Amino acid sequence: MNLKPETLRRIDEVITHYPVKRSAALPLLHLVQEDVGFISKEAIEWIAQKLELEPINIYELVTFYPMFRQQPIGRRHIKVCRTLSCALMGGYKTCEAFEKEFNTRRGEVSPDGEVTIEFVECLASCGTAPVVMVDDELHEKVDVAKAKQISEQIKREKAERPNG
Amino acid sequence: MRAPQQRRIIFKHIDEPGYTNDLACYVRHGGYEMLKKAVGMQPAAIIDEVKKSGLRGRGGAGFPCGVKWGLVDRKSGKPIYLVVNADESEPGTFKDRYIMHQDPHQLIEGIMITCWANNVKQAYIYIRGEMPHGARILEKAIAEARAANFCGPNILGTAYGCEIYVHRGAGAYICGEETGLIESLEGKRAYPRIKPPYFPAVLGLYQCPTIVNNVETLCHVKHIVDMGGDAFSRIGTPNNTGTRILCVSGHVQKPGYFEYEVGKITLGELLNEVCGGPLPGRTFKAVIPGGSSAKILRFGETFTLKNKDGSTRTLAVEDIPMDFDTLAACGTMGGSGGVIVMDDSVNIVEALGNINAFYAHESCGQCTPCREGSLWMKKITARMVHATPRAEDGVLLKSVADQIAGRTICAFGEACSWPTQSYVAKFPEEFRAYPEAKKGKTHVSALPLV
Numbered sequence: 001m002n003l004k005p006e007t008l009r010r011i012d013e014v015i016t017h018y019p020v021k022r023s024a025a026l027p028l029l030h031l032v033q034e035d036v037g038f039i040s041k042e043a044i045e046w047i048a049q050k051l052e053l054e055p056i057n058i059y060e061l062v063t064f065y066p067m068f069r070q071q072p073i074g075r076r077h078i079k080v081c082r083t084l085s086c087a088l089m090g091g092y093k094t095c096e097a098f099e100k101e102f103n104t105r106r107g108e109v110s111p112d113g114e115v116t117i118e119f120v121e122c123l124a125s126c127g128t129a130p131v132v133m134v135d136d137e138l139h140e141k142v143d144v145a146k147a148k149q150i151s152e153q154i155k156r157e158k159a160e161r162p163n164g
Numbered sequence: 165m166r167a168p169q170q171r172r173i174i175f176k177h178i179d180e181p182g183y184t185n186d187l188a189c190y191v192r193h194g195g196y197e198m199l200k201k202a203v204g205m206q207p208a209a210i211i212d213e214v215k216k217s218g219l220r221g222r223g224g225a226g227f228p229c230g231v232k233w234g235l236v237d238r239k240s241g242k243p244i245y246l247v248v249n250a251d252e253s254e255p256g257t258f259k260d261r262y263i264m265h266q267d268p269h270q271l272i273e274g275i276m277i278t279c280w281a282n283n284v285k286q287a288y289i290y291i292r293g294e295m296p297h298g299a300r301i302l303e304k305a306i307a308e309a310r311a312a313n314f315c316g317p318n319i320l321g322t323a324y325g326c327e328i329y330v331h332r333g334a335g336a337y338i339c340g341e342e343t344g345l346i347e348s349l350e351g352k353r354a355y356p357r358i359k360p361p362y363f364p365a366v367l368g369l370y371q372c373p374t375i376v377n378n379v380e381t382l383c384h385v386k387h388i389v390d391m392g393g394d395a396f397s398r399i400g401t402p403n404n405t406g407t408r409i410l411c412v413s414g415h416v417q418k419p420g421y422f423e424y425e426v427g428k429i430t431l432g433e434l435l436n437e438v439c440g441g442p443l444p445g446r447t448f449k450a451v452i453p454g455g456s457s458a459k460i461l462r463f464g465e466t467f468t469l470k471n472k473d474g475s476t477r478t479l480a481v482e483d484i485p486m487d488f489d490t491l492a493a494c495g496t497m498g499g500s501g502g503v504i505v506m507d508d509s510v511n512i513v514e515a516l517g518n519i520n521a522f523y524a525h526e527s528c529g530q531c532t533p534c535r536e537g538s539l540w541m542k543k544i545t546a547r548m549v550h551a552t553p554r555a556e557d558g559v560l561l562k563s564v565a566d567q568i569a570g571r572t573i574c575a576f577g578e579a580c581s582w583p584t585q586s587y588v589a590k591f592p593e594e595f596r597a598y599p600e601a602k603k604g605k606t607h608v609s610a611l612p613l614v
Contacts, residue, residue, distance in 0.1 A: 023350055023351045026334055065333075126414075126502065138297070
């Protein structure tokens with residue numbers, strides 16, 4: 001595994017938080033995914049070895065917890081809340097607006113590799129519905145107009161990035 | 165305004181201009197004084213105060229907090245753990261997010277007092293994976309508290325030490341169930357455990373005695389130490405003491421979070437006066453009073469309840485006080501305090517379709533009735549909305565729900581059955597009329613919900 005030194009340092013630190021190494025499985029999966037972008041077969045084996053477990057013990061977590069993915073996604077991850085409060089306030093329309101802006105369908109990587117749009121279950125900000133998370137950032141009251149603004153911002157950031 | 169004033173205890177400083185989530189600000193506002201007071205008290209005395217306060221857990225089940233602490237096995241010689249359930253994922257509920265984001269030290273003080281009272285040396289905050297920002301705020305706050313000697317070794321110069329760690333979940337609703345949460349914290353799939361024998365108070369994290377408390381509950385502990393159990397028990401109503409944070413979302417003019425003495429505000433006052441009533445040109449149709457798994461209430465229905473003296477009284481939906489017991493007597497529950505409002509633009513079949521999609525996605529899959537049944541209910545409602553509805557679908561849905569409730573290891577079986585059972589029972593005509601209503605339309609609701 002080719003992980004950044006900072007990731008390796010944090011992995012070694014987080015293992016010390018628990019009296020039983022296996023408890024560090026979720027934190028390690030998060031750290032590896034944040035570093036590499038997804039959880040590969042190699043990552044599963046590496047984490048298992050690090051925690052003195054069998055690879056199946058890690059694989060069963062990757063397939064159970066929705067936040068872990070086994071394939072790369074777009075550079076930016078747009079998560080639109082699908083659950084009732086957001087749907088009541090127009091969450092489906094919001095999701096469609098993002099799909100249209102990036103010419104992609106939810107669950108797929110956009111043709112330019114820039115975004116993956118996903119419906120997710122409750123983001124726990126129901127009072128400011130509809131809500132959307134872009135990477136780690138929560139956006140509130142995202143109606144169609146605000147979805148367009150956020151999309152434009154993402155496109156601007158792409159244009160400003162060296163090498164596109 | 166007829167509605168009573170809010171009584172902000174936990175939310176006292178939240179949203180206050182200039183109030184920040186750093187330690188200096190918290191201390192300036194009297195922070196950690198109650199931890200200082202607590203370490204001067206006998207742990208048993210604190211547990212007694214919490215028992216006297218009548219505080220009921222704010223996570224959803226409403227179990228008395230002091231009783232929960234009293235059940236902890238203190239004779240086994242094993243370490244006792246505190247697990248903070250910050251995996252707030254019941255749709256409609258968003259109170260803990262604001263506590264953790266805006267006042268993390270209040271939670272840490274509550275945790276530390278609870279740890280002192282129960283001789284806990286290690287506590288874990290299990291926070292939703294979808295709240296990376298909240299996790300970072302908590303980690304920073306813990307580091308600040310540790311540097312100031314409010315947690316870590318030798319707290320406030322005593323021989324007592326306690327570490328707090330933040331542990332991020334990864335998007336599974338079932339981690340909010342306390343034994344599922346413990347399994348997840350142990351690095352496994354969050355399959356709830358069978359109770360008995362796995363009552364966390366005896367066999368919890370690493371098979372050690374464990375207390376699992378909600379964020380809001382732990383914040384209350386600080387205020388119980390402050391005012392004393394007796395004074396706390398006089399807030400609210402008998403058996404429903406203290407304040408409660410109510411989160412309102414959906415079709416109201418001013419959604420948000422509000423803190424009231426338990427049972428001192430009615431549903432009608434909350435929705436019509438505090439939240440500004442329905443959206444322009446609309447009327448209220450239905451409300452879920454305690455998170456999406458709570459049974460739905462239909463505006464216009466009435467409830468006949470027994471008084472203590474044997475007489476009866478009739479309540480409309482608008483008259484129901486927001487307390488655990490009255491809501492239960494009306495056939496629903498206070499649950500997590502998440503109130504979701506639907507107006508007449510919503511078709512109930514489609515609202516149920518949305519909720520069934522949620523529960524089918526979130527079933528952990530351990531028990532067959534829940535795994536298969538929740539998926540089956542989702543498929544029926546999805547077919548009704550997206551393909552060919554049948555007039556008898558409501559009856560079929562109810563029969564599936566009836567086969568799940570009471571037949572699973574954890575309460576998820578009930579959580580996924582109650583919406584279907586109550587929606588079909590309260591709105592039978594919408595299920596019967598849905599095929600006709602849908603003819604030629606993609607959706608019957610004004611907005612797609614599923």
